[in-house]
Ligand code: FE
């Protein structure tokens with residue numbers, strides 16, 4: 001792939017499109033993803049692009065949904081009307097895949113998958129996807145109960161780190177009497193077998 005937008009250009013675009021706090025989060029996710037990519041032998045150049053673009057549709061969901069209505073419908077069919085696509089919090093993941101492709105010239109499926117599944121994870125997720133998932137949840141300014149343990153595990157065992165992250169999330173949702181994404185439970189059970 002040679003049509004990637006250059007990193008500087010991506011940064012410029014994102015700094016205009018995202019709220020300041022969101023943009024700063026993205027830069028921290030980049031640093032964390034690069035750190036983890038080195039520890040787990042993943043392509044650092046590609047991980048940087050995925051990390052920078054993981055939230056590229058954030059703050060502009062309605063505008064992008066309008067602009068890429070057709071692409072979104074295609075993805076919805078491809079995903080067999082996955083109920084996660086109706087979740088407003090996850091909209092930026094699906095749109096992110098489309099925006100990374102259409103606006104930032106990314107054709108690499110590994111990068112696009114990592115963007116799409118960065119919040120929920122998925123069955124059969126690759127180490128590349130796991131790193132983007134974990135970098136998002138453990139970047140330096142993330143501060144919640146258990147984050148240090150997930151950070152520690154991320155460096156030595158990606159599966160264990162994600163299971164811990166999902167367990168904490170599921171517990172938290174139960175405490176708050178909130179809905180749990182079926183995907184989280186499935187991904188947890190899937191990774192548990194490999195842990
Ligand atoms: Fe996100």
Ligand code: FE
Nearest residue numbers: 025054055136
């Ligand atoms: Fe994020």
